[in-house]
Amino acid sequence: MVDNSVVSLSSVSSKAGIVASLDSDALVIAVGQGSEGPVLLNNPLSEQEASALSDSLQLLGISGAADELRRLPALPDVKAKVLVLAGVGPLKDGTNDGSISNEALRRAAGSAIRQLSGLETVALAFPASSVAELVAVAEGAALGAYSYAARRSSTDAVKAAVKNVKIITSVNAKAAKTVLDRASVLGKAVNATRTLVNEPPSHLYPETFAQAAKELAKGLPVKVTVLDEKRLEKDGYGGILGVGKGSSRQPRLVKVEYSPARAKRHLALVGKGITFDSGGLSLKPATGMMTMKCDMAGAAAILTATLAAAELGVPTKITAWLCIAENMPSGAAGRPSDVITIFGGKTVEVLNTDAEGRLVMADGLAAGSAEQPDVILDVATLTGAQMIALGNRYSAVMGDDEISASITAAAAAAGELFWQMPLPEELRPSLDSPVADLANIGEKMGGMMTAAVFLKEFVGKGKDGEQIPWAHLDIAGPAFNEAGAYGYTPKQGTGVSVRTLLSYAESLGHGK
Structure with a gap:
């Protein structure tokens, strides 16, 4: 493929x-x-x-x-x-x-x-x-x-x-x-990221995306594990299952592990892999669906960045979690007001099924946190609000100030455009739910930051008992170029964030 x-x-x-x-x-x-x-x-x-x-x-x-x-x-x-x-x-x-x-x-x-x-x-x-x-x-x-x-x-x-x-x-x-x-x-x-993003949803869906990950990893020192819908249900991945159950193409969680012998730091990467986003029962308008084959760009980026690090022998352990589902409306689809249980036990009231990316990412963040890595990054085409805030060429980074600053520095060195945004504490109460631990949508104004505040709830504690250093990369606009080609950037899939992730992994491996 x-x-x-x-x-x-x-x-x-x-x-x-x-x-x-x-x-x-x-x-x-x-x-x-x-x-x-x-x-x-x-x-x-x-x-x-x-x-x-x-x-x-x-x-x-x-x-x-x-x-x-x-x-x-x-x-x-x-x-x-x-x-x-x-x-x-x-x-x-x-x-x-x-x-x-x-x-x-x-x-x-x-x-x-x-x-x-x-x-x-x-x-x-x-x-x-x-x-x-x-x-x-x-x-x-x-x-x-x-x-x-x-x-x-x-x-x-x-x-x-x-x-x-x-x-x-x-x-x-x-x-x-x-x-x-x-x-x-x-x-x-x-x-390779561009090609994955450009593949039509008729050909790239959870099962084939998982197969592509295995194919790309051949010959490299990595371990690829694919969790199918039965394993996801057994292990309690309610976010990925809840989003994917409306489709006849069942969801997958792909874990890619690169563990060099002398690695001193462990980086976890979590990627949104919605192979097509119709909005579910909270259906998007027709024009809003036309580019939604790109909603898996985050998962594609963390996959190829991890494989590039493995091919180059970067001295950083990397575990990538590809959270893959297709968000479709059907009689089996999740409903607004449903309550789902994320991996690890937290419950979420789903008020809008089109805010699905954060649900699959919650599973990935919780699973990645369980291994207590030194740093955890998540990458997603998460919000339309990102494009309103920063346009189509700048990606956003939010999270711990030190990690966010390191990401923007790595992006600058790699030639990519990232801009650090805040995580206002006043946004958290807007996610309160009367029936669950939190709701999947909150304050509309500053929605990009509200989504990041939601994700932060699923970042676990590290070996020191403190929350694992974390940053969220929202690449919604830059991941897919609807305009004309420019510079080294083609139309459609751009492969954004791969260079930044590799640059950051290299700096982490060398103690910077």
Whole structure:
């Protein structure tokens, strides 16, 4: 079911005359927006060719804006079939000296590779003289090399992703290999997440999602355990069962364990895996269902981030809990006013069956807490309120201040956009229920934070007797791109949070 392919990344020394021998379909050179017009950034062209090309940029109508891509005939000394100029956006402080942020490089490299789909081999001659720059260019290329055509009768309508990317760099070969190997694994993880999200609910449902997890984990040092509906009932997972019982496709809980021998810290990840969300008996309007195949993006992200950590040998123990169900209306579906018992014993009055994600996550948080990890994170396309608060490109993080700050730092290092939000204590009373321990909905204003306050109720105590350090990542908007592609981000599934989770796991493993 899951296309596990990934672009081949290789480094090429930036020695003089390299473009005359570098065989590729396209040679891509970066152009930035300077204070006085477009600026041709550092490149391997001869001084004469670079000067002539630079002088022609404005005449060619090239601005250097982000996502701009222009194909030109190859120059006489360039072996590539075509020369491509890719915009990187504004240079730092409007200068003309070629200064550019690593994230702008990452996005520009991804944009170029994405827009050059259909070509076999592309050479990137972007600024890559430092390890940090090479990381950005390599990751951008890996993220841009993605296409989804799994459910078409013919793939002719969809251009295949670029298969090979050669990056011209002055970084030494050993260091470059380390960078490219990690970028390759990261790209594979993000792209697998995108494919899972893009799969239609006719093909991806709880049982097949669990099968996909096993398939992706093959050959890696992880243990995958699948709990079916009978085991869920036996063990008392009332949240997942309560949400999933309205569907003929029964729910699953998938536990993925990565336990490296010398791990000093244990990270638990809990992911929302609603393979389709109709709203249940609290039915969504038709337009509200059109993107609801993406409601399992959190579970997909924690799965692939864990597998990437295992492939890279990250020295952190990670246990991922994929809480998978399909939320459908039927005679067997849960009703508003039902009371369900979450794993561990807490009861919840279900006032709205469309607030189902927090119910399956409650089971996962309680189960994950029982193992007393050092940190627990949950990832979910949880609330429409997240999009109202932060739009479609920023994800929210809420929870312990220290953990939330670490997540935003990891996101910044990885090139993802997360914003820390509060957990106002006055929201908790709105979740009080007259018949159960709490209700699944409360204060509407600030609903993103109300949902996080609900989840916090199911985070258990650690070995020290205090509540386990925890943060909640709401990725509702950024997980699914309904607009046009941009940078390294395609339409539909984006794979958001995978890079942040991996970055955080790595920092945790190294004691940061």
